[in-house]
Amino acid sequence: MALNFTINTSNPPLGALLAAEHVKGSVQVSVEEGKDTQLHVSDAIQFNDANSISRYLARVAPSLGLYGANMMEQTEVDHWLEFSARRLCGQPGLTVALGELDKALSLRTFLVGHAITLADLSVWAALKGHKEWPNQGKSFSHVNRWFSFLSSQVPFSSVGNKYTTKKA
Amino acid sequence: MALRELSSLEKFLGLKKPNKYSTQGDKKVPVLQSNNGPALVGLVTIACHLVKEAKRPELLGDSAESRAVVQQWLEHRVTKLDGCTKEDVKTVLKDFNLYLQDKVYLAGNQFTLADIFMYYGIHSLIVELAIQEKEQYMNVTRWFDHIQHYPSIRHHLPPVAVLRNRIYTGRHH
Numbered sequence: 113m114a115l116n117f118t119i120n121t122s123n124p125p126l127g128a129l130l131a132a133e134h135v136k137g138s139v140q141v142s143v144e145e146g147k148d149t150q151l152h153v154s155d156a157i158q159f160n161d162a163n164s165i166s167r168y169l170a171r172v173a174p175s176l177g178l179y180g181a182n183m184m185e186q187t188e189v190d191h192w193l194e195f196s197a198r199r200l201c202g203q204p205g206l207t208v209a210l211g212e213l214d215k216a217l218s219l220r221t222f223l224v225g226h227a228i229t230l231a232d233l234s235v236w237a238a239l240k241g242h243k244e245w246p247n248q249g250k251s252f253s254h255v256n257r258w259f260s261f262l263s264s265q266v267p268f269s270s271v272g273n274k275y276t277t278k279k280a
Numbered sequence: 281m282a283l284r285e286l287s288s289l290e291k292f293l294g295l296k297k298p299n300k301y302s303t304q305g306d307k308k309v310p311v312l313q314s315n316n317g318p319a320l321v322g323l324v325t326i327a328c329h330l331v332k333e334a335k336r337p338e339l340l341g342d343s344a345e346s347r348a349v350v351q352q353w354l355e356h357r358v359t360k361l362d363g364c365t366k367e368d369v370k371t372v373l374k375d376f377n378l379y380l381q382d383k384v385y386l387a388g389n390q391f392t393l394a395d396i397f398m399y400y401g402i403h404s405l406i407v408e409l410a411i412q413e414k415e416q417y418m419n420v421t422r423w424f425d426h427i428q429h430y431p432s433i434r435h436h437l438p439p440v441a442v443l444r445n446r447i448y449t450g451r452h453h
Contacts, residue, residue: 215445215446215449216445218418218422218446219415219418219421219422219425219442219443219444219445219446220422220444221384221422221423221425221426226425226426226429226430253381253382256382257381257382257383257384258384260389261384261389264389265389
């Protein structure tokens with residue numbers, strides 16, 4: 113099964129790109145640059161929303177555990193996907209949201225379970241693309257540690273470098 | 281204790297043939313008699329040797345700086361942590377907690393031998409902590425929980441129950 117992933121280069125969906133990078137060993141995904149973000153699964157099925165694309169990619173590669181290891185973790189992942197879309201993507205009230213995130217990360221290395229999940233990808237991508245995050249970083253030490261830890265890992269570093277410089 | 285740690289390290293490294301160790305002196309310092317050279321003495325010396333044998337040099341740090349940090353924590357483990365008295369425990373945990381505030385692993389963003397041996401060494405202290413104390417040293421707790429879930433590290437040690445959300449959030453540390 114070959115998937116065709118087109119990305120809008122003026123507003124690249126970082127979270128979905130990270131998900132695509134993570135699953136590329138298990139699923140065939142080709143990434144192309146274009147006007148609109150879209151994952152073409154078949155002529156009958158296409159996804160346009162970044163979170164839907166991430167969810168689909170995580171589900172077709174279940175062995176990677178990007179959607180968590182059990183039903184509880186799956187629900188947690190869903191929580192963070194919604195959190196990133198509603199509270200972090202250019203919304204006002206970033207400070208309050210970061211406060212909650214900081215509290216959640218105080219006893220965790222990854223947001224959900226003990227390994228990388230969509231939750232980390234999606235929240236990291238939302239912060240990476242947020243104009244105010246670099247100024248706010250210093251006040252939230254747990255978020256800051258988690259963010260720079262992920263930023264130092266492949267594919268976060270490669271995706272981050274490739275697509276955010278283009279955006280600026 | 282040290283011998284069990286070395287055998288757990290062998291399993292983690294995937295070394296096929298387990299070594300036979302002896303001990304030396306009252307403190308039971310581990311000794312490894314290698315086939316083609318002099319005997320190796322001491323926990324850290326033998327551990328570094330096993331890492332090289334398994335061709336996993338990145339576990340000793342991948343830059344000059346991180347190599348120095350790894351050795352520093354390995355030394356800290358055998359000099360400060362081992363044989364630390366009841367009175368010292370709080371200071372040791374407090375300093376360690378402060379150090380881990382902005383780090384995922386001891387050498388920053390990279391998992392190393394220092395994490396393995398600090399985890400083995402601090403396990404007996406963490407087991408003794410009350411829930412509230414675990415939260416007080418939350419950076420230690422977070423690091424500890426991450427390492428005990430790291431693939432094939434735990435072996436000879438029992439898992440420690442760790443809360444993943446804070447419950448004493450009124451207090452600031």
